Amino acid sequence: MASIKPIITRFSLIFNYKATMVLSLFSARNAFFISLCLFAALYRPVLSKPAKFADDFRITWSDTHITQIDGGRAIQLKLDPSSGCGFASKKQYLFGRVSMKIKLIPGDSAGTVAAFYMNSDTDSVRDELDFEFLGNRSGQPYTVQTNVFAHGKGDREQRVNLWFDPSRDFHEYAISWNHLRIVFYVDNVPIRVYKNNEARKVPYPRFQPMGVYSTLWEADDWATRGGIEKINWSEAPFYAYYKDFDIEGCSVPGPAGCPANPKNWWEGSAYHQLTPVEARSYRWVRVNHMIYDYCTDKSRFPVPPPECSAGI
Structure with a gap:
């Protein structure tokens, strides 16, 4: 690749x-x-060259609720009153790009959360990059929440209402991560850019390798309208589908010089900033579909965090 x-x-x-x-x-x-x-x-x-699920992933939670389909090229995740489920990559990675195509729960999915994220699997100094897909009442838009944890500090939530119905077909969700920036993509459209602002004393996740994870679980205490909308268990079981698993990055343990090698494609100059087309689509998402940004939440942050004025 x-x-x-x-x-x-x-x-x-x-x-x-x-x-x-x-x-x-x-x-x-x-x-x-x-x-x-x-x-x-x-x-x-x-x-991308998608892999089979078993090539790179393992089930971590409730194997009876994850079913491999299409010869292992796709999986079905199930949530019912007895359990949710989850899976994780077999390896950890330090920089690169990860993506999956996901078809989310149709109909009344309020109170459910499907998550796709990277995590360092550490406690107080955890690094994490989150996609969280927040279920809805029928007819309402699906919301995707992103968050960035660096050196144990999170509270950097942004929320975007998707401009399509993600339960009708598969859509690609990707995280691109290098020494200079992190970009969250939906169908190659950037919805979030988090730059390395260590010069402003803002922590940036660049020291700890992270695994790739996904879960489907009940979160009706906060997920839909702040917890107002509860899960309608009469609609259960709830199903989400995943396919086209693609991980390109430096696996750990691996060659000692891989994470720092400037010849890795994800460290190339083309990935230091958004292309003109990406920059325009990024602004379009923020103007038309962003519904929450921690940078503008004065009740939580009377003084905006320093990274909020860094731009793209």
Whole structure:
């Protein structure tokens, strides 16, 4: 995969230039959506080589509630009154990119949480990068919450209402992590950027390797409208589906120089900042779909945390 990344990067730059010339014929709104869709369609198939579940993962919680399907290329997670379930990667990684395609619980999923995250599996100095998909009442948008823990400090929640129904089909969710920044992606659209601001004395997760985890569980004490909406167990069991598991990074233990090697594709200059197309789609998400940002929550942070003024 490492040899493919520079090709993709060069192709992306050429594509973005040509797309700009064509899209000038359209309105700004149409141009944005056309460029975003074309870029995703051309970019995604080359990017990943999905593995089977058993290649990289193990069941960690309630093996009776996780079923491998499609020859192990996909799995079904089940939540019922007796239990939720979870799985984890067999290895830990220090920097790289991880992604999965997930189809979430349809219908009335209020009070349920499906999580996809990276975790250092430590206590007081835990590092963690979270996707948490918060269930809803039928007809309401699904909310995805992201959070970043660094050196044991969290409280950096952001929430975005997804602009599609994630229970109707699979969508890709990815975390890109290098020495300079962390980016959370939904279908190659960046929804969150967390930069390395150690110069401002903001902790950044770069010392501890992290495993890749996912869980499906009951959280109706907080997940939907702050815990107002409870799980309707008459709708159980609840199912979520995962496929196209892809991990590219430095496994630990592994070659001693891997995490610090600047030749790793995820450390390349193309991954130091968002592309123009990504930057535009990122602003679109924040303007139209962000419903909570800890940086603007003055009740919790009368003085915004220093990383909040760092931009992208």
